[in-house]
Amino acid sequence: MKRRKTRMIKAGPLTFGSEAPIIIQSMNSTDTRDVAASLQQIQQLQQAGCQLTRLAVPDFTAAKALAEIVRYSPLPIVADIHFDYKLALAAIDAKVCKIRINPGNMKLNGGLKEVVQAAKANHIAIRVGVNAGSLKPAILQKYGGPTAEALVESAQEAIAMMEEENFTDIVLSLKSSFPLLTIQAYRLMAKVCDYPFHIGVTEAGTLREGTIRSAVGIGTLLAEGIGDTLRVSLTADPVEEVKAAESILKALGLSEGLTFISCPTCGRTEVDLINVANEVEKRLESIKVNAKVAVMGCKVNGPGEARGADYGIAGGKGNYLLFKKGVTIKKIPEAGAIDALIDLILKDKASEEADK
Known part of the structure; x- marks a missing residue:
């Protein structure tokens, strides 16, 4: 697929845009004022494959704690700011790499201009994060509700103000909890600007439902070449957001890593396929390898249909x-199949590392 052409934006050590890899991010569920808990969760996110995380800054106590979190965090930090522009200034002082502001609940003149100038002076990027649920009353009245056009106009207003201040280190998001509206908004915005897009379906839901809704919205956009960084927003442990994001990218061939394949059960299945597949998937979580691994339930869906897999049973x-x-390498009893598969993968992994 051909990615939408964008300008390139720096945010700390990361680069956003069409010439850079798509960045996976999440958001801490911890209280930012609890530095130890926040750092512990950031460590877990990094280990899961997250490249960037965002923290809420609801007050100045949180802003003060943010400075210590930034100092010790293994990941670049984004400050999530709503309502009070002074919190954004405090986050800049804390040396975050990016600030997220919502133009629906912040005035675009006065204080926000001060934020833009401070961000510019400190080489900090800003995400204009438009949400369908928090558009300004005037825009809602103009369009009769939170339409795709309304989301785009809200983003354009904020961009125009920032560009007047000669600030262009901007990343955009236009989110709704409805995948179709989200898709429509990004498609429209893609026609009128070349800023990088942060994509996602906001308030997507719990682990199962939210992952499905996010896969529909994010996957559709990515398949059309739209999207430079993403967050899967789930009512779940943020680590699950990272896992879902990785799966979406791998499903579209947009990232490397381990891809797990298993066939559906049917009347031909004569082994405990469901438990075996679940156990293999669980054991593969700790193995960092770029490979496709298949668990198949019968000779119909055996090595033939899984011929594209690197390893399988x-x-x-x-x-x-x-x-x-x-x-086919060999035939093995069901009781030893999982161990044999994992051993083969680990043996090849060790051999590859030894050759480097």
């Missing part, structure tokens, strides 16, 4: 075939 009557790149 295919079951039948209490036994499994262990295969590699579509070629």
Whole structure:
């Protein structure tokens, strides 16, 4: 797929835009005022594959704690600011790499101009984060509700103000909790600007439902070449957001890593496929390797249909075939199939590392 052409924006050590890899981010669920808990969660996010995390700054106690978090964080930090522009100034003093502001609940003159100038002086990027649920009354009245056009106009107003201050280190998001509205808004915005996009479906829901809604919205946009960084917004542990984001990117061939494939069960299945597949997937979580791994339930969906997998097992009557790149290596009892598969992957991984 061909990605939408954008300008390139720096935010700390990261670069956003069409010439850079798509960045996975999340948002801490911890109280920012609790420095230890926030740093612990940031460490967990980094280990899961997160590249950037955002923290809420609801008051000046949180802003003060933010400085210590930034100092010790293994990930670049974004400050999430609403209502009070002075909190944004405090976040800049804390040396975050980016600030998120919502033009729907902040005045675009006065204090926000001061924020833009401070961000410019300190080389800090700003995300204009437009949400369908917090548009200004005048825009809602003009369009009769939170339409895609309303989201775009809100973003354009904020961009115009920033550009008047000669500030262009901008990343944009136009989110709704409805995937289709989200898709429509980004499509419209893509026609009128070349700033990088932060994409996502806001307030997507709980782990299962939210992942599905996010995959529909984010996946559609990415398939059209739209999107430079993403967050999967879930009512769940933020680590789950990172896992879902990685899966979406891998499903579209936009990132490397381990891809797990398993076939659906049917009347031909003669092994405990569901438990075996779940156990393999769980054990693969700790293995960092760029490979496709398949667990198949019968000879129909065995090495043939999984020929594109690097490694796999295919079951039948209490036994499994262990295969590699579509070629059967050996037949093994079901009880030893998982260990045999994991051992093969780890052996090849160790061999590759030794050759480097």
